[in-house]
Amino acid sequence: MYPAPFHYHRADSLQEAISLLSELGESARALAGGQTLLVWMKLRFDEPQHLVDLSRIPGLSDISMEGDEVCIGALATHAEITKSAVADAIPIVHDCGSGIADAQVRSRGTIGGSLGSADPSCDWPTLLHTLDATLTCVGSEGTRKISVSDLVEDIYTTILKPAELITEIRFKIPPANSGGSYTAFKRCAPAYPTASAGVQLTLADGDVCSDIRMALGSAGLKTITSKKAEDILRGSPLTKAGIDKATETIVAAAEPVPDQRGSEDFKRAVLHTLVKRAVDIAVRRCHGETIRGRHEYV
Amino acid sequence: MSMSEVIASKEISGVSVQVTINGQAYQREVEPRLLLVQLIREELGLTGTHIGCDVTYCGACTVLVDGNPVKSCTMLAIQADQCEILTVEGLEQDSELHPLQKAFSENHGLQCGFCTPGMLMSSVALLAENPDPSPDEIRKGISGNLCRCTGYNNIIKSVQAAAKEMAD
Ligand SMILES: Cc1cc2nc3c(=O)[nH]c(=O)nc-3n(C[C@H](O)[C@H](O)[C@H](O)COP(=O)(O)OP(=O)(O)OC[C@H]3O[C@@H](n4cnc5c(N)ncnc54)[C@H](O)[C@@H]3O)c2cc1C
Ligand code: FES
Ligand code: FES
Numbered sequence: 001m002y003p004a005p006f007h008y009h010r011a012d013s014l015q016e017a018i019s020l021l022s023e024l025g026e027s028a029r030a031l032a033g034g035q036t037l038l039v040w041m042k043l044r045f046d047e048p049q050h051l052v053d054l055s056r057i058p059g060l061s062d063i064s065m066e067g068d069e070v071c072i073g074a075l076a077t078h079a080e081i082t083k084s085a086v087a088d089a090i091p092i093v094h095d096c097g098s099g100i101a102d103a104q105v106r107s108r109g110t111i112g113g114s115l116g117s118a119d120p121s122c123d124w125p126t127l128l129h130t131l132d133a134t135l136t137c138v139g140s141e142g143t144r145k146i147s148v149s150d151l152v153e154d155i156y157t158t159i160l161k162p163a164e165l166i167t168e169i170r171f172k173i174p175p176a177n178s179g180g181s182y183t184a185f186k187r188c189a190p191a192y193p194t195a196s197a198g199v200q201l202t203l204a205d206g207d208v209c210s211d212i213r214m215a216l217g218s219a220g221l222k223t224i225t226s227k228k229a230e231d232i233l234r235g236s237p238l239t240k241a242g243i244d245k246a247t248e249t250i251v252a253a254a255e256p257v258p259d260q261r262g263s264e265d266f267k268r269a270v271l272h273t274l275v276k277r278a279v280d281i282a283v284r285r286c287h288g289e290t291i292r293g294r295h296e297y298v
Numbered sequence: 299m300s301m302s303e304v305i306a307s308k309e310i311s312g313v314s315v316q317v318t319i320n321g322q323a324y325q326r327e328v329e330p331r332l333l334l335v336q337l338i339r340e341e342l343g344l345t346g347t348h349i350g351c352d353v354t355y356c357g358a359c360t361v362l363v364d365g366n367p368v369k370s371c372t373m374l375a376i377q378a379d380q381c382e383i384l385t386v387e388g389l390e391q392d393s394e395l396h397p398l399q400k401a402f403s404e405n406h407g408l409q410c411g412f413c414t415p416g417m418l419m420s421s422v423a424l425l426a427e428n429p430d431p432s433p434d435e436i437r438k439g440i441s442g443n444l445c446r447c448t449g450y451n452n453i454i455k456s457v458q459a460a461a462k463e464m465a466d
Contacts, residue, residue: 001353002331002332007310008313008374008376010376034372034377035354038373039354042352042372102357103420103424104357105442107367108366189441190357190441191355
C-alpha cells in the first residue's frame with residue numbers, strides 16, 4: 001500500500017523545518033517517527049503534498065535530568081525514553097513507555113509525535129498531565145511554553161500554529177515521598193489502549209495526600225481530568241471511601257466513545273478498575289515498595 | 299530548483315537513498331513514497347522480508363535498522379538513508395544458520411513460515427538487549443509479531459533454546 005505522492009524535504013535544523021513548514025503551508029506535515037502519520041497516509045486519512053522530515057535534526061532527542069527538572073527532546077523515541085535513566089528514576093514514566101504498542105513501534109514513534117497527533121488514545125499526553133508537564137514550542141513567531149493540559153483543542157487538533165513545533169517536554173522530578181502509576185488495558189500489543197489511567201500522588205505524614213493528579217486516556221475526545229476528583233483526596237488522609245468516591249467522580253467525567261474496543265459501559269467498567277489499580281500502586285510506591293507496573297493485556 | 303519551483307511543480311522529484319543491507323551497500327533513486335519494505339523486496343529483490351497486514355500490526359515485515367527492530371511497511375525508504383539494515387537473509391553466516399534459525403527449525407518454531415522472518419528479526423533484537431530472557435520477557439519481546447498457525451509456545455521454546463545456545 002503506497003501513500004499518495006508527496007514531495008519530501010529533510011530538515012537539517014529546527015529553523016529550516018519551521019521555515020519549510022511556513023513556506024509550504026497547509027499542504028505540508030512534519031514527519032517524526034511516522035507511526036501515526038504514515039499509517040494515516042497509507043489509509044488515505046491524510047494526503048499531504050509535502051513532508052518535512054524532522055528526524056535528522058540534531059539535539060532534539062536528548063533526555064536529561066537537570067536540577068529538579070526532567071527534560072525530554074520531542075524526537076526522543078518511546079524506546080529511548082523507556083530505557084533512559086529518567087524511566088529508571090521515575091517508575092510512572094517506565095510504566096507508560098514500556099507499554100506503548102510493541103518493540104518495533106517504540107523504536108520509531110516519538111513523544112513529540114504522540115503529543116502532536118492529539119490522539120486521545122496516545123499514552124504520553126495522559127501521562128504528562130499527571131506530571132504537570134510544560135511543552136516548549138517553537139514557530140516562526142518565536143518560542144513559547146504551554147502546559148500539556150492546554151495543548152489539545154479537540155480530537156486530532158492541537159492549538160499549535162501552522163509551522164509551530166514542540167521541541168521539548170519538561171516536568172519536575174516528583175519529590176521523594178511521592179509515587180505514581182500508569183496503567184492501560186489493551187487487547188494486544190500492537191493496538192491502542194481500550195482505556196488508560198495515570199495517578200501521581202504525594203503523601204505527607206499520616207498518609208495525608210498533600211498532592212494528587214489524575215488523568216484518563218482513551219476515555220473521551222481529549223485526555224480526561226477532574227479537579228473535583230483530585231480535590232476529594234487532596235488535603236486529607238487517604239481512606240478507602242475517599243478513593244472510591246474520587247474514582248467514581250473521575251470516571252463520571254469520562255466520555256468514552258463506543259467503538260470496536262467496547263461499549264461505553266464496558267469502557268467505564270475498565271476505567272474504574274484501572275483507576276483503582278493505579279491509586280493502589282501509586283500509594284505503595286509512595287511507601288517505598290518496588291513494583292513493576294505495566295499495561296494489562298487481555 | 300528553488301523552493302517556490304519545488305512547491306509549484308506537480309512533478310515529484312525522486313530522492314537518492316543509500317543503505318547498507320546485510321553488509322552490502324546499495325544506492326537507488328526512488329519515489330519519496332516508496333516504503334522501506336518495497337525498497338527491500340521490489341527494488342533489491344530481497345524477498346525474505348514479508349508483507350502481511352501492511353498496516354503496522356503483524357510484524358512480518360520486521361527488519362533491524364541500525365540495530366533497532368522496525369516494521370518496514372511503516373517507514374519510508376528515504377527515512378532509512380545512510381542506515382545499516384539487517385534482514386533475514388543476513389542471519390546466515392558462511393552457510394551456517396544463525397542459532398535462532400536452527401532453534402526454530404529444531405523446536406517446530408514455524409509451520410507455514412510466513413511470520414518467521416519477522417519473528418526471527420524481533421528475536422535477534424530481543425536477545426541483543428536481553429541475552430537470557432524469561433518466557434514472559436520473550437512474549438513481550440515478540441508481542442508485535444503475529445503468528446496465525448504455529449502457536450506461540452514453540453516459538454518461545456525456540457527463542458529460549460537459541461538463547462541457551464548463544465550463551466554456551
Ligand atoms: C500498531 C500501532 C499501535 C500503537 N499503539 C500505541 C499505544 O498503545 N499507545 C500510544 O501512545 N501510541 C500508540 N501508537 C502510536 C505511536 O505511539 C506513535 O508513535 C505516535 O502516536 C506518533 O509519534 P510519531 O513520532 O510516530 O509521529 P508521526 O506519525 O511522525 O506524526 C504524528 C503527528 O504529529 C505531528 N508531529 C510530529 N512531531 C511533532 C512535533 N515535534 N511537534 C508538533 N507536531 C509534531 C505530525 O505532523 C503528525 O501530524 C501505536 C501506533 C501503531 C502503528
Ligand atoms: S506487514 Fe508490516 S506490520 Fe504487517
Ligand atoms: S508459521 Fe504460519 S503464521 Fe507463523
